[in-house]
Structure formats: C-alpha cells, structure tokens
Amino acid sequence: MNIVACVKRVPSTEALAVLGGDGKSLNTSDMLFGLSFYDDIALEGALNLKESKGGEVTALSIGSAGGTKEMRECLAKGADKAIILTDEHWMERDCRSTAKVLAAQLTSMGADVAFMGRVATDRDNAAVGPMVATYLGWACVTDVVELEMGDGKGTAKRETEHGVETIEFSLPAVITCDKGLYEPRKAGMKGVMGAKKKPLDEVAFEDVPNQAQITSVTLPPPRPEGRIVGEGAAAVPALIEALQNEAQVL
Amino acid sequence: MTSLLLLVEHAGGNVRRASLEAIGAAQAAGAATTAVLYGEGAAEAAATCGATQAIVLTGEGANSPDAVAAKLADLVTSTGANGFVAAATSAGKDxxxxxAAHLDAVLFTDCIALDAAGDGFSVRRPWLAGKAIAELTTTGSALCATTRPNVFAAAAAGTPGDVSEVAIDATPKARVVSVEDKGEAKLDVKEAPVVISGGRGLKEPEGFGILEDLANAFGTAAVGASRAVVDMGWRPHSDQVGQTGKTVSPQLYIAVGISGAIQHLAGMKTSKTIVAINKDADAPIFKVADYGIVGDAFEVVPALTAAVKAAKG
Structure with missing residues (x-):
C-alpha cells in the first residue's frame, strides 16, 4: 500500500503568542517548533499499517525549504521517504489552499490512504483532512480512536459528544487521528542514523492562492485581576457569596 | 439579504443548545437562516428551531458523513444561500x-464573532487555542464557518415559516453502523455551562469522585481534566481541557489541583468566571482566576459541594 502521513510543524504548545509588527501576524522568531502533537499519532498510524499490510510510508508536509528537522524525525521513526512541498508562506496558507495542494500531491503520488492528525495545534482548524478527502472523492473518518484496516475497506471508531460511533469506510481514505489511537514510537539511534540516508525531497508545487485574508491579529484582552478569597474550607462562604452576587453564575 | 444554511443538531426532539447558538450567530450577523436537520426526532426538533425555514433530510444516506455533506452543499446552492454554518461540535467539525470543499470555499472554524451584514464576510477566531485572536475575511463567494459553543446568544425557539423534506440517495464512502451510547447523557466539557477540572492535585484517579459530586451539585456541569492526569490514564482524553485537548468557554470554570501550564490556560482562559483551588499560592492558575482558594482540594471541594447544594436549595 502507498501510505502517506501528512504532518505539520507548529509552535510548541508552551509557546506564548507575540504579535508581529504588521498587526496581521505573530512573531514566531522566538518560538520553538516541533511536529504537531496529533501528527505524531498519524505517523504512527501510517507505520503501523505498513507493518501489518506492507507498503511504503511517505511523510508529507508543506513547509519552508530547509525545514527538515521534523521530517528527519519522521524518517528516523520509520517513514521510508519524506517530501516537503516548499512554501515560504506556509504559515499563512489557509485550510482550503492547503487541502487542494495536498490533494494534488496525493493524486500524483498514487496514495491509497492518508493519515493526518485530528487537528494541527496552531490554527486549530481540524479542517484539512476532511477537505482533502472531499476534493479527492475519498472516504474520510475524523477523530479516530480505533482503527481496523481490511482489504479495500476498514472500520474506525470516532469519539463524539453522544458516544463512540463505529464507521465502515472504503479505501482510499483519509483518517484523522485522535489521542489514544496509537502511542507514537520514539526514534532509536539506529533509526536516527538510517534517516540520514533516506530520501528527503524538497518539491515546488503549483500555488493555490488563499481565500482567507487576515485583517488583524490581536492578543486577547487580559483578564481582570482576580483575588484570593481565603484559605481552606473556611473560604467557601466568601466564594459562594462572590459567585452569587458579583459573578452571578450561581 | 444574506442567507445561510445551518446544520442543526438535536436530541430527544430538542435542538441542541450549541445549534441554537449557531442559528443565533447567523441571525445576529444579519442573515436569514435555513436549518437542516436529520436523524430520529428531526421533524419534531425542526418545528421549534427558530430558523426562517427548515429542511429535514431523510433516507439511508443520512448515516453517511460524505453523503450528508454533499447534500448540504447541494442545498446551499439550490436554496441560493451565501454559505454554511454549523456549531463546532463533533458533527459540525466533521x-x-x-x-466547504464541495463549495470550494475556505472554512473558518470555532468562530467567536461572525459578520455577514455588509458586502463581504468577516469573522474572528482564536489562534493557538486562544493565545491570539485573528480577524479574517474571505475573497471567496461563500461564507463557511463553525461557531464556538457558549459564545453566541441562542436563537429564540420559534416555528420556521416552512418545513420541507429532502431525501438523500447516495452511495456513501463511509457510513455510521452503530453508536455506542454513553448510558446516561454525559455533558461534554465543550458545551457544559459549568466545567470542573482536576489535575495532579487530586492525587489518584479516585480523587475525581469529589469533582463528580460537585458537578452533581451544580446539575448541569461536566468534569474536565488536565493533560497531566489524562497522560497518566486517570481520565479519558475526551475530558482534556487545553491546547492538545478541548478549548472551553463555560459560564463557570473551576480548576482543582491544576497548577496552570500555558497549554492548559490557553484552553480555558475565555471562561466567563474562573475559580481556582490549589494548595500552592504561587500556582500560575491563580493569575487567570477571578476567585482563588488556597487549600487542600479534599478539604475545600466537599465544603463547596455542600454550599452549592444549599445555595441551589
């Protein structure tokens, strides 16, 4: 099977937001970047499928030329090759444009299945997976917590507010991975050494202009200063009083 | 006038609050609304949903996300709507x-403001789980958006001017074959008006019992959890609040034994009122809390539960 894990590098979840000078961006120069949390689970899904059904795993990303650290990490964990669709404006790319670029790439690669994270923890859209599937006319199951792959089809469980749904789907498909689906592996020393010899291609692509236009980026207003109402159980009456009369939430 | 098609979810014949808020958001943005409902009890829920008009989807295809989505996009086109809006719930996000892809439009997710009154559309939505807020417009012709629960005022109940039925006949690529019921209806942390979250300070999984009791005292409350305790397997990931879990904006958020890592704060900082209970007076959680109690959770929370019960009568 031709298996693809679509991954993205994002600011660390511990990063603080700092505004860029133009009022329309964030200053990311001091931010640490890494593989998006759920994309690590997506890669694990791809590797897992290869190990059970055979095939080849490609780690695919849209990113800046030279942004290879995360892709080497994917290779070290077991991906057979990596492709970066090079784009100096990758951080501003909207979900529609991203989906169209990825869909075109998946088509040209002849992919059978694409694993993605449930959401990228920067723009938090959770949109690219189902959008790619729709542009390709593929099946898609989102927020997957359990997966069984058969021949040309599969069964997945997804978590919703009203309970766990069991979904049968046909291949090709996009699977977006939630926490709990797989425990991502760590790269071993042998993997890290081997990754240096695996192909990591930087590829230009035909641009799809953004529809989304950023008017402004601001920081949320700071919360008004709070107060400690007291210590221990003795403070409970003061808290109840504040919740009833000041905050009026009780 | 702008008009928007909306996915409207329901349970037991009643429209879900998050969907009423989505309708409210579209109305406040200056749009006429067409509600689309499907599933058991859809016709009943449609009758009071408050939208300008309603469409009930029928047929086998309603079990398939791809078939439903294709039909929703068809309906946007056939009703002449300017776009599609859903609440940012499991179904809406899916x-x-x-x-949006069927309409070849960009999607704005988890919006906290919508404006469709003028020539174009504009939205506000969080980035980095709320560490920053972006204002966006689209060069596309359609507005596609999901609305964050607990942000917009709910639409008033009302009978739509017209309720019609549309059948979905499609060959689905994926279909829901079963839904494992959670048993008693469990409120999701994203939609609950009161969220009580616990962290490492609860010492062990069983420690969450005192939070469940407090949630029961409130009646309409959900119990959330920090990343640390979810990683340790004490609580399910569906309860996790934070940047790698769920972002919540309840009326009242009570953090118990949670120190307040940046990624947790990002997920709950937009709550209307925040209460923190923590042994450590220097814990970062107190910096975002409106009210704090320094003390041991096992002493403070049971006292709070008793007081909430008394206050609720």
Missing part, C-alpha cells in the same frame, strides 16, 4: 470542512 461535516463543515466537507461542505
């Missing part, structure tokens, strides 16, 4: 990107 379907809206597909509808």
């Amino acid at each position: 379907l809206a990107p597909r509808v």
Whole structure:
C-alpha cells in the first residue's frame, strides 16, 4: 500500500503568542517548533499499517525549504521517504489552499490512504483532512480512536459528544487521528542514523492562492485581576457569596 | 439579504443548545437562516428551531458523513444561500470542512464573532487555542464557518415559516453502523455551562469522585481534566481541557489541583468566571482566576459541594 502521513510543524504548545509588527501576524522568531502533537499519532498510524499490510510510508508536509528537522524525525521513526512541498508562506496558507495542494500531491503520488492528525495545534482548524478527502472523492473518518484496516475497506471508531460511533469506510481514505489511537514510537539511534540516508525531497508545487485574508491579529484582552478569597474550607462562604452576587453564575 | 444554511443538531426532539447558538450567530450577523436537520426526532426538533425555514433530510444516506455533506452543499446552492454554518461540535467539525470543499470555499472554524451584514464576510477566531485572536475575511463567494459553543446568544425557539423534506440517495464512502451510547447523557466539557477540572492535585484517579459530586451539585456541569492526569490514564482524553485537548468557554470554570501550564490556560482562559483551588499560592492558575482558594482540594471541594447544594436549595 502507498501510505502517506501528512504532518505539520507548529509552535510548541508552551509557546506564548507575540504579535508581529504588521498587526496581521505573530512573531514566531522566538518560538520553538516541533511536529504537531496529533501528527505524531498519524505517523504512527501510517507505520503501523505498513507493518501489518506492507507498503511504503511517505511523510508529507508543506513547509519552508530547509525545514527538515521534523521530517528527519519522521524518517528516523520509520517513514521510508519524506517530501516537503516548499512554501515560504506556509504559515499563512489557509485550510482550503492547503487541502487542494495536498490533494494534488496525493493524486500524483498514487496514495491509497492518508493519515493526518485530528487537528494541527496552531490554527486549530481540524479542517484539512476532511477537505482533502472531499476534493479527492475519498472516504474520510475524523477523530479516530480505533482503527481496523481490511482489504479495500476498514472500520474506525470516532469519539463524539453522544458516544463512540463505529464507521465502515472504503479505501482510499483519509483518517484523522485522535489521542489514544496509537502511542507514537520514539526514534532509536539506529533509526536516527538510517534517516540520514533516506530520501528527503524538497518539491515546488503549483500555488493555490488563499481565500482567507487576515485583517488583524490581536492578543486577547487580559483578564481582570482576580483575588484570593481565603484559605481552606473556611473560604467557601466568601466564594459562594462572590459567585452569587458579583459573578452571578450561581 | 444574506442567507445561510445551518446544520442543526438535536436530541430527544430538542435542538441542541450549541445549534441554537449557531442559528443565533447567523441571525445576529444579519442573515436569514435555513436549518437542516436529520436523524430520529428531526421533524419534531425542526418545528421549534427558530430558523426562517427548515429542511429535514431523510433516507439511508443520512448515516453517511460524505453523503450528508454533499447534500448540504447541494442545498446551499439550490436554496441560493451565501454559505454554511454549523456549531463546532463533533458533527459540525466533521461535516463543515466537507461542505466547504464541495463549495470550494475556505472554512473558518470555532468562530467567536461572525459578520455577514455588509458586502463581504468577516469573522474572528482564536489562534493557538486562544493565545491570539485573528480577524479574517474571505475573497471567496461563500461564507463557511463553525461557531464556538457558549459564545453566541441562542436563537429564540420559534416555528420556521416552512418545513420541507429532502431525501438523500447516495452511495456513501463511509457510513455510521452503530453508536455506542454513553448510558446516561454525559455533558461534554465543550458545551457544559459549568466545567470542573482536576489535575495532579487530586492525587489518584479516585480523587475525581469529589469533582463528580460537585458537578452533581451544580446539575448541569461536566468534569474536565488536565493533560497531566489524562497522560497518566486517570481520565479519558475526551475530558482534556487545553491546547492538545478541548478549548472551553463555560459560564463557570473551576480548576482543582491544576497548577496552570500555558497549554492548559490557553484552553480555558475565555471562561466567563474562573475559580481556582490549589494548595500552592504561587500556582500560575491563580493569575487567570477571578476567585482563588488556597487549600487542600479534599478539604475545600466537599465544603463547596455542600454550599452549592444549599445555595441551589
């Protein structure tokens, strides 16, 4: 099977937001970047499928030329090759444009299945997976917590507010991975050494202009200063009083 | 006038609050609304949903996310709507990107403001789980958006001017074959008006019992959890609040034994009122809390539960 894990590098979840000078961006120069949390689970899904059904795993990303650290990490964990669709404006790319670029790439690669994270923890859209599937006319199951792959089809469980749904789907498909689906592996020393010899291609692509236009980026207003109402159980009456009369939430 | 098609979810014949808020958001943005409902009890829920008009989807295809999404996109076109809006729930987040792709439109997710009154559309939405807020417009012709629960005022109940039925006949690529019921209806942390979250300070999984008791005292409350305790397997990931879990904006958020890592704060900082209970007076959680109690959770929370019960009468 031709298996693809679509991954993205994002600011660390511990990063603080700092505004860029133009009022329309964030200053990311001091931010640490890494593989998006759920994309690590997506890669694990791809590797897992290869190990059970055979095939080849490609780690695919849209990113800046030279942004290879995360892709080497994917290779070290077991991906057979990596492709970066090079784009100096990758951080501003909207979900529609991203989906169209990825869909075109998946088509040209002849992919059978694409694993993605449930959401990228920067723009938090959770949109690219189902959008790619729709542009390709593929099946898609989102927020997957359990997966069984058969021949040309599969069964997945997804978590919703009203309970766990069991979904049968046909291949090709996009699977977006939630926490709990797989425990991502760590790269071993042998993997890290081997990754240096695996192909990591930087590829230009035909641009799809953004529809989304950023008017402004601001920081949320700071919360008004709070107060400690007291210590221990003795403070409970003061808290109840504040919740009833000041905050009026009780 | 702008008009928007909306996915409207329901349970037991009643429209879900998050959907009423989505309708409210579309109305406040200056749009006429067409509600689309499907599933058991859809006709009953449609009758009071408050939208300008309603469409009930029928047929086998209603079990398939791809078939439903294709039909929703068809309906946007056939009703002459200017776009599609859903609440940012499991179903909304799953379907809206597909509808947007069918319409070849960008999707704005988890919006906290919508404006469709003027020539174009504009939205406000969080970035980095709320560490920053972006204001966006689209060069596309359609507005596709999901609305964050607990942000917009709910639409008033009302009978739509017209309720019609549309059948979905499609060959689905994926279909729901079963839904494992959670048993008693469990409120999701994203939609609950009161969220009580626990962290490492609860010492062990069983420690969450005192939070469940407090949640029961409130009646309409959900119990959330920090990343640390979810990683340790004490609580399910569906309860996790934070940047790698769920972002919540309840009326009242009570953090118990949670120190307040940046990624947790990002997920709950937009709550209306925040209460923190923590042994450590220097814990960062107190910096975002409106009210804090320094003390041991096992002493403070049971006292709070008793007081909430008394206050609720």
